[in-house]
């Protein structure tokens with residue numbers, strides 16, 4: 001992935017569904033915009049991920065990325081660490097708003113924190129519930145891969161979980177290896193980009209498969225028209 005350093009100016013993310021949100025569907029300079037929320041337990045390294053997005057306003061980070069020859073604008077929203085209570089996840093309205101705003105989600109857990117790993121499937125379920133009817137692209141990221149000596153989660157478990165959830169999986173170390181983090185975002189952007197593509201081409205192909213109604217047979221029409229006309233003439237003559 002080629003990351004471009006010159007950032008466009010962005011506004012704070014608008015409320016989903018607002019007119020501003022609609023304007024925001026295209027990034028600055030008419031670019032398509034990919035909005036990503038990074039979620040996970042507290043202390044797993046979410047903010048570290050966002051540091052790859054050098055321009056930020058409040059909790060919103062941005063940069064541009066080249067995907068298949070097109071320059072897309074990515075916006076990444078940092079979210080507060082999620083707390084787990086006895087009766088499940090405790091998600092603030094702010095977090096839920098952010099998940100609804102997003103086109104894709106990165107779920108981060110730390111290999112040094114088993115509880116953060118356990119949270120992943122609940123979080124995935126929560127994300128999909130907030131986007132009922134569409135399958136939101138999600139990537140699972142196991143962070144702090146440099147801390148193998150104090151690991152509580154075997155990265156293999158992360159891989160198994162991600163494939164069970166139908167997500168891509170990346171094991172990364174925010175503090176040691178930028179490339180893996182880039183790759184995780186790249187895969188997600190590509191997936192969103194494909195989802196956002198106007199369905200023109202496949203749609204067109206589909207319509208061309210629908211049989212066109214047969215054009216009326218002109219000879220037959222003329223014959224029927226003549227018949228109707230002569231019947232009328234006959235009726236008028238007999239009167």
Ligand SMILES: Nc1nc2c(ncn2[C@@H]2O[C@H](COP(=O)(O)OP(=O)(O)OP(=O)(O)O)[C@@H](O)[C@H]2O)c(=O)[nH]1
Pocket residue numbers: 040041042043044045046047048049079080081082143144145146147172173174175176
């Ligand atoms: N060794 C190591 N430390 C990391 C890594 N990623 C983050 N950290 C450290 O983990 C701590 C927490 O990182 P943050 O990015 O603040 O975590 P967060 O998920 O944003 O935490 P909250 O803001 O509480 O939700 C910091 O001290 C980071 O320096 C990593 O890959 N390796």
